[in-house]
Amino acid sequence: MPTIRLENVTRTFGRTKAIDHVSLEIAEGEYVCVLGPTGAGKTTLLRLIAGLTTATSGRIELDGREVTHIRPEDRNASYVPQQYALFPHMTIRDNVAFGPLARGFAPQESLEAADEMLRLVRLAHRATAFPHELSGGMQQRVALARGLAGRSPLLLLDEPLGAIDARLRMILRYELRKLAKGLGVTVIHVTHDQQEAMSIADRIAVLRDGVIRQFGRPSEIYEAPESPFLANFVGGANFLEGVVVREERDATMINIAEGFSITSSHDDHGMGDFVVASFRQEGTIILRNASLEENIVPGTLISTSFLGSFLRCVVNLGRAGEVIAKVPVRDALQRKLPDRTGELVYVRADRGRIMIFDRPARSLAVELEAF
Amino acid sequence: MGRPAQGSQMSPKRRVELFFDSISSSRGARITTYAIGVLFFLVIVFVPPVFGILLGGPRIFEMLSHADLLSRGASAIAASFLIAVTVSLIDLAAGLPMAWFIVRSRSSWVSTIDTLANIPFIVPTVALGYSVLSFWGGSQGIGQLLGSQFVLSPGWQMIVLLHFAFSYPVIVRVMVGALQGYKEVYETAARTLGASTFTAVRTVSLPLLKPALVAGFLLAFARSLSETGATVMVAGVFENGPVFIRNARAAGQESPLLFVSLVLIVASSLFFIAIRVFAPKMRLPVSTVWPRLEKRLSSKSAVASRNFLVFAVFLLFVIVPSLFVVLPGAGAMIDGTLQEAISAKGIWSNYWQSMGVSYLVALVATCLNVVAGLPMSVLIARKRSGGVVSGILDTLINIPIVVPSIALGVSIGIFWGGITGISEFWLLVFAHASITYTYFVRSMIAAVESIPVEVEDVARTLGAKPLMIFRRLTIPLSKYALVAGAIMAFTRSIDETGATLAVAKTITTAPVLMVDWVKGTVPASPHAIGLGLAILVLTSFASLLVLTIATRRT
Numbered sequence: 039m040p041t042i043r044l045e046n047v048t049r050t051f052g053r054t055k056a057i058d059h060v061s062l063e064i065a066e067g068e069y070v071c072v073l074g075p076t077g078a079g080k081t082t083l084l085r086l087i088a089g090l091t092t093a094t095s096g097r098i099e100l101d102g103r104e105v106t107h108i109r110p111e112d113r114n115a116s117y118v119p120q121q122y123a124l125f126p127h128m129t130i131r132d133n134v135a136f137g138p139l140a141r142g143f144a145p146q147e148s149l150e151a152a153d154e155m156l157r158l159v160r161l162a163h164r165a166t167a168f169p170h171e172l173s174g175g176m177q178q179r180v181a182l183a184r185g186l187a188g189r190s191p192l193l194l195l196d197e198p199l200g201a202i203d204a205r206l207r208m209i210l211r212y213e214l215r216k217l218a219k220g221l222g223v224t225v226i227h228v229t230h231d232q233q234e235a236m237s238i239a240d241r242i243a244v245l246r247d248g249v250i251r252q253f254g255r256p257s258e259i260y261e262a263p264e265s266p267f268l269a270n271f272v273g274g275a276n277f278l279e280g281v282v283v284r285e286e287r288d289a290t291m292i293n294i295a296e297g298f299s300i301t302s303s304h305d306d307h308g309m310g311d312f313v314v315a316s317f318r319q320e321g322t323i324i325l326r327n328a329s330l331e332e333n334i335v336p337g338t339l340i341s342t343s344f345l346g347s348f349l350r351c352v353v354n355l356g357r358a359g360e361v362i363a364k365v366p367v368r369d370a371l372q373r374k375l376p377d378r379t380g381e382l383v384y385v386r387a388d389r390g391r392i393m394i395f396d397r398p399a400r401s402l403a404v405e406l407e408a409f
Numbered sequence: 410m411g412r413p414a415q416g417s418q419m420s421p422k423r424r425v426e427l428f429f430d431s432i433s434s435s436r437g438a439r440i441t442t443y444a445i446g447v448l449f450f451l452v453i454v455f456v457p458p459v460f461g462i463l464l465g466g467p468r469i470f471e472m473l474s475h476a477d478l479l480s481r482g483a484s485a486i487a488a489s490f491l492i493a494v495t496v497s498l499i500d501l502a503a504g505l506p507m508a509w510f511i512v513r514s515r516s517s518w519v520s521t522i523d524t525l526a527n528i529p530f531i532v533p534t535v536a537l538g539y540s541v542l543s544f545w546g547g548s549q550g551i552g553q554l555l556g557s558q559f560v561l562s563p564g565w566q567m568i569v570l571l572h573f574a575f576s577y578p579v580i581v582r583v584m585v586g587a588l589q590g591y592k593e594v595y596e597t598a599a600r601t602l603g604a605s606t607f608t609a610v611r612t613v614s615l616p617l618l619k620p621a622l623v624a625g626f627l628l629a630f631a632r633s634l635s636e637t638g639a640t641v642m643v644a645g646v647f648e649n650g651p652v653f654i655r656n657a658r659a660a661g662q663e664s665p666l667l668f669v670s671l672v673l674i675v676a677s678s679l680f681f682i683a684i685r686v687f688a689p690k691m692r693l694p695v696s697t698v699w700p701r702l703e704k705r706l707s708s709k710s711a712v713a714s715r716n717f718l719v720f721a722v723f724l725l726f727v728i729v730p731s732l733f734v735v736l737p738g739a740g741a742m743i744d745g746t747l748q749e750a751i752s753a754k755g756i757w758s759n760y761w762q763s764m765g766v767s768y769l770v771a772l773v774a775t776c777l778n779v780v781a782g783l784p785m786s787v788l789i790a791r792k793r794s795g796g797v798v799s800g801i802l803d804t805l806i807n808i809p810i811v812v813p814s815i816a817l818g819v820s821i822g823i824f825w826g827g828i829t830g831i832s833e834f835w836l837l838v839f840a841h842a843s844i845t846y847t848y849f850v851r852s853m854i855a856a857v858e859s860i861p862v863e864v865e866d867v868a869r870t871l872g873a874k875p876l877m878i879f880r881r882l883t884i885p886l887s888k889y890a891l892v893a894g895a896i897m898a899f900t901r902s903i904d905e906t907g908a909t910l911a912v913a914k915t916i917t918t919a920p921v922l923m924v925d926w927v928k929g930t931v932p933a934s935p936h937a938i939g940l941g942l943a944i945l946v947l948t949s950f951a952s953l954l955v956l957t958i959a960t961r962r963t
Binding site: 085088089090109110111112113114115116117118119121123125126127136137139140141142144145184185188190194 | 419423427434861863864866867868869870871872873874877881882885886
């Protein structure tokens with residue numbers, strides 16, 4: 039039985055639909071990330087599950103019990119907001135003991151539960167400190183401990199790593215997952231950082247304009263995104279608009295511009311369809327010399343930038359537009375790839391890695407917007 | 410998953426806590442709590458002072474047939490508004506540079522000046538009134554300082570000087586608070602774009618500080634419009650609204666008393682609402698810049714001259730007149746008046762009695778306001794009754810401090826006068842509760858608004874019931890505002906004369922007695938008056954000190 043079930047949940051604010059007919063099932067102990075651009079409705083979704091906002095329509099169940107109109111204090115779902123909202127006038131220990139106390143534990147028992155949680159997040163030695171005396175990372179751990187101390191089986195995290203610097207964020211995200219898995223709690227973790235979501239989630243729900251666009255394992259969303267937006271937002275990709283000009287088994291040829299076509303092994307579109315062909319930036323290969331075979335096109339190198347383990351190359355394909363290739367640095371050095379702008383290069387994408395989408399009703403640029 | 414501890418392990422106190430916490434979660438409990446807050450506001454604070462006057466019926470308009478009374482009343486009302494607007498504008502002109510100096514200057518004198526600027530706050534207004542009267546009108550004050558040609562007779566000039574002295578710290582306090590919260594970065598940005606300090610302040614900072622300017626103006630305006638006791642002392646034969654009402658009451662003229670009260674209630678409420686509605690739409694002139702002139706005004710010498718002028722005004726018109734009451738008070742120490750006072754002989758018996766009444770009334774009124782004001786503050790700050798209703802309540806709670814307190818007292822007297830069984834003491838408590846309510850609730854609203862909503866959200870998802878959130882989070886996080894609000898309400902009540910004059914027939918409070926002493930209704934020597942006021946100042950100061958220490962310990 040799933041821990042959380044949302045059925046056609048809608049929440050409107052005036053004329054704006056913040057959440058639009060969302061249905062979702064999350065199993066007990068699952069770590070789910072809700073990923074989406076700013077204004078997608080992520081926080082509203084979390085607040086609906088916490089009971090801090092009431093659904094305009096639809097039904098919410100927690101642990102098989104309908105809670106749509108149940109107050110937050112009676113839902114047993116701990117909410118951790120982005121800025122943690124640690125109680126500034128209480129010590130760390132009292133902060134963490136607040137949940138057990140609120141749930142009716144005896145004071146002594148509450149403090150013991152708090153101490154246990156503080157040991158778990160390695161902050162027992164700071165129990166008597168006040169929140170403002172701790173670093174951002176420590177505050178984040180206290181907020182987690184506070185959310186968990188009351189034995190709540192469900193943790194709702196709103197951008198829990200958003201206020202922490204990039205390096206520490208990388209470390210803490212794994213700790214977060216480890217802690218949750220160790221305690222067996224179900225977690226819904228809201229984030230706008232796709233790398234964060236990909237690296238720790240069991241499943242990701244991608245939200246846009248209040249609608250869940252795809253819900254699945256990180257690899258599923260990366261390998262088989264259901265729209266150009268998803269392909270772009272999760273992982274990043276190149277997009278070329280065109281028309282299907284030939285259709286065979288395992289081969290669909292798309293004419294992108296005059297004299298320039300590419301072939302994909304996906305074959306679910308018919309002749310004459312207006313489509314968007316897409317391939318991952320890290321699956322885009324740059325060659326110094328090549329003969330013009332299938333899916334190899336010449337272009338001009340516009341810029342290169344060093345991203346640590348990758349070299350990011352932007353290549354102009356003339357009327358077809360621009361593509362980006364993320365080339366592993368070692369590969370670039372071994373093959374002595376050109377790095378001077380203006381040089382002629384060849385771009386290749388493997389037939390099997392080219393995805394085909396219906397051309398979006400709105401323009402491609404609007405479809406790809408992530409803000 | 411663990412289970413809450415069972416009954417056998419719980420202390421009785423914890424059981425009681427849990428019991429009330431769980432009750433607070435019910436819809437009925439929440440509605441009842443907020444209903445008590447709203448009912449108290451409507452029945453005690455708002456309706457009697459604002460609408461009670463209408464129960465006066467046709468008597469109110471009898472005055473219209475007396476042309477001489479009508480013209481006297483109209484002049485008095487006009488004088489009230491004219492003086493209040495003039496004084497508030499002068500306050501802004503003199504108080505803003507002072508606030509700027511207090512916040513921005515790195516001078517070692519800042520904290521001393523900051524404390525001095527609060528003196529008129531600490532000195533009860535009746536003491537301030539006598540002080541101003543003695544300084545500007547006595548031979549020992551300005552006469553000795555600058556010559557007898559500068560001595561003023563009681564009248565409108567002295568009212569302006571008095572009102573300026575007691576409303577000046579209001580503007581300074583409000584602007585210091587606003588400037589401390591103002592991010593200087595906007596001004597810095599303007600200056601790096603080539604604006605002189607004067608231009609940056611005029612075109613960037615002041616428009617951003619406009620809400621505080623309007624709030625300060627309104628508070629100073631309300632204080633000036635409302636003040637009665639001290640104004641009576643320095644008015645001589647001149648009449649503004651409150652003095653007219655007091656004189657009419659003394660002469661037993663009921664219709665003028667009611668009519669002028671009604672007009673003052675309506676006019677001051679309308680003026681307040683108009684300012685609230687139109688001030689946000691009013692634009693300060695920012696589109697034109699006079700670079701050369703404003704650069705000159707930003708020069709060191711220009712700033713030094715401005716500061717000198719501000720301090721001179723502050724010393725001559727605020728500090729010295731405020732503290733002048735010390736002289737006759739000191740005289741009382743050596744001529745035997747002090748012994749008389751201590752032994753409670755003659756007029757002093759009444760004095761101590763009235764002092765007891767003042768403190769008792771202030772205590773009861775403040776307690777009532779704290780208990781009933783807390784749910785109202787949460788209701789308004791958290792918009793629990795919806796945005797529109799909360800907004801309306803937010804505006805209405807200001808009315809009692811805008812309406813002149815004597816008019817408010819007249820209205821309360823009529824409202825409760827029709828209900829038998831209410832003693833004069835409780836009438837006085839209700840009047841004081843009405844006048845001081847806003848000070849407490851405003852302070853609490855600001856404090857509750859400053860607590861991030863997320864704090865309460867998190868607590869709720871952790872299982873906390875509303876009462877637990879109130880007990881463990883709202884109160885501890887707003888305790889300074891709670892105590893500060895209670896202190897403001899308490900001291901305002903101790904200071905109150907207008908409404909007391911209007912509702913009390915047999916009971917006398919200390920400031921009202923002081924007005925009688927100064928006006929000669931009760932024969933008292935200048936040293937006795939000085940001592941009586943000095944004791945009032947000292948007790949006011951001592952109660953503030955005690956409460957401040959208590960706040961630090963909590």
